Amino acid sequence: AQKITQTQPGMFVQEKEAVTLDCTYDTSDPSYGLFWYKQPSSGEMIFLIYQGSYDQQNATEGRYSLNFQKARKSANLVISASQLGDSAMYFCAMREDSNYQLIWGAGTKLIIKP
């Protein structure tokens, strides 16, 4: 069974609009962490935001916020006021404390339209 599911293979969004990228996860570990990375066409994997399973508040980093709904096991990334430079692949990943390896989703290709 997939542990990280990103249901949107691709998305088109108008510039300056907000965008939500979906991520659901599956784990029985009580302690885990969730990550979002951005990968432009150049290839580099850029860390965006992190949410710990015990964090009381949703993580925010500038225009990025993580909508963490623990009961639903979802960790959606919200990008406010999208920009052309946000066009990239976005990956959701999870690390269970019982297994230090990162488990990756298949990614969502986001294209921002001018």
Added chain:
Amino acid sequence: ETGVTQTPRHLVMGMTNKKSLKCEQHLGHNAMYWYKQSAKKPLELMFVYSLEERVENNSVPSRFSPECPNSSHLFLHLHTLQPEDSALYLCASSHLTGEETQYFGPGTRLLVL
């Protein structure tokens, strides 16, 4: 200065060649990782080093040989590769194995002919 660097950025090699990929991190981390990213597949962890000791080898074929001479440098030695080994190879580093955010380099795009 970029935290994690990788060279070369692009590499084309024949199946009989021997080449090496290099990764260097300037973040003071003590764990380093090699990943393989093939088209339409999730990232695959290949090797993990913590304090220069290999702690994980995810059943990678022996034609891939890692080397970690110190906590700042990581190599991936390649020999007699197959066309299906063509992929983006990403290096990452973190403070502690599995407990901290991993930071990635720009990757090496490898094409095996």
